[in-house]
Amino acid sequence: MGSCTGVESDRLEIFEVGPCKNAYEMGLLIGQRFSKLIKSRVARDLILQNQLRPFAHTTTPQSESLLKSLFDNNREKFPRYWDELLGTAQGSGVPLLDILLINFRKEILAFIPKEGAKSSDVDTSDDCSDVLVVGESMTIAAHNEDANIALVGHTYLIKGILQDGSFFVGYTYAGELPSGAFGFNSHGLAFTLNSVPPVEDEIVAGGIGRNFISRDILEATSIDDAMKKINSSEVSAGHSYNLMETTTRRIFNVETASRKRVSVYEVGETPFFHANMYLHLHINQVQDENSISRQKRASVLAKVSKEDFLSLLGDTDDEKYPIYMTGPLLHTLCTAIVDLDEQTLSIIAGNPKNGDVSHVFSISPKKAQ
Known part of the structure; x- marks a missing residue:
């Protein structure tokens, strides 16, 4: 059922899985x-150990009601992805609560009192930078995937094959749903993500988790x-x-917030840079x-060529x-380049200026096998 298609770089492994009889499998x-990588991530994740777990284990009315509504609402809306997490917990031998807490990190941390939190515990685990353009000569999205030091070496690529023969590839943090970072599928759709801080x-409290939405995309x-x-x-x-x-050959930046607030910006010939802040919502x-x-x-930096974007x-x-x-706290784990004219997604290890490409995927639409 599951097969590994080989290690193409020191760190980033791609695992091909499916079609499976169900999401749990x-x-x-x-x-x-x-399993080893997920256990190692949980063992090193100070945000999980010092904030999320204590919050979940202190049985206050606030923590119980937040976790219950969060878990119930997401399980109800996305039963398949919920089952996927149940399977991940079972397969990895990591307690289900830990798997849920790391997947709902952002949705829980906002409600944990910040007093006395050490800087190493502060949630800086998914800062990212993107530069996007849709021009005559190039249509490119370039993305730095930045993460907390605990996540260095704790990522992998999942190629999930669905029952209808379509597939997706997602860059995945150990123990989380694919993908809290970037991915693409056989319909010719790709995405990258930036966290934003409302x-x-x-x-x-208790809304739908971002990991579930990006898994759905x-x-x-x-x-x-x-x-x-x-x-x-x-x-x-x-x-x-x-x-x-x-x-x-279109690129959109979509900013969202609670209470169904959404703003859509279509990227054009003017290069568009997005870090971790709202720009148009x-x-x-x-x-x-x-x-x-x-x-x-x-x-102030040049943004004319692909080389400029990487620089x-x-x-x-x-x-x-x-x-x-x-x-010391944040690391750029890799850089992803989506080129809509070449119809490729490339992953670069190390500083993107050096162009050390570790993976290249075709993202042209594929017919179901």
């Missing part, structure tokens, strides 16, 4: 294959279908989606110095808040 095979009173049949999936989910926290489609947001700094730096994402000019991150 898909999760089970993923959990078994990456202030606390903009976050609704991996099965979208078109950019319109992906938009419908985003629009139909009453999210808890906000998120930013960069959606791209080979058949129409009007919402109260946390002032993130890191994002503001990256946004300012990107505005921008590899920029380390600002010592405190570089676009390409090498620690």
Whole structure:
């Protein structure tokens, strides 16, 4: 059922799984294959250990009611993906609660008191930078996947084959649903993600989790279908989606927030840089110095050629808040380049300026086998 198609780089393994008889089996095979990595991630994840677990284990009315509504609402809306997580927990031998807590990290952390949290526990686990353009000479989305140091070496690629023969490929954090980062599918649809920080009173307890929505987008049949999936989910926290489609050669940035607020911006000939802040959805947001700094730096860098895009994402000019991150807390794990004219998604290891491509995937639409 599950088969591994080989290790193509030191770190990033691709596991081909499916078609499976059900979602639980898909999760089970993923959990078994990456059990060691998932256990290692859970053992190193200070946010899980010092914030999420204590919150879940202190049986206050607030924690019980938040977790119950979060789990019930997501299980009801996405029973298949819920079953996938049940399988992942079973297959990996990691307690189900830990698997759920890391998948709902953003939706829970907003409700945990911040007093006394050490800097290593602060949730900075998915800052990212994207630069996008739809021009005459090139149509490209370039994405830095930035994460907390605990996640370095704790990612893999899942190629999930569905029962109708269609498939998706998602860059996946150990123990989480594919994909909290970027992915594509056999319908010629690709996406990258940026987290955005609404202030606390903009976050609704018990809403739909971002990991579940992005897992659903991996099965979208078109950019319109992906938009419908985003629009139909009453999210808890906000998120930013960069959606791209080979058949129409279009790229959209979609910013979302709770209470079904969505803003759509179509990328054109002017290169569009997106860090971790809302740019066009009007919402109260946390002032993130890191994002503001990256946004300012990107505005002055050249953005004419693909090489310029890679150079921008590899920029380390600002010592405190570089676009390409090498620690101590945040690391750029890899860079993904989606080229809609070449119809490829490439993954670059190390600084993208050096162009060390570890994987290239064709993202042209494939017929079901």
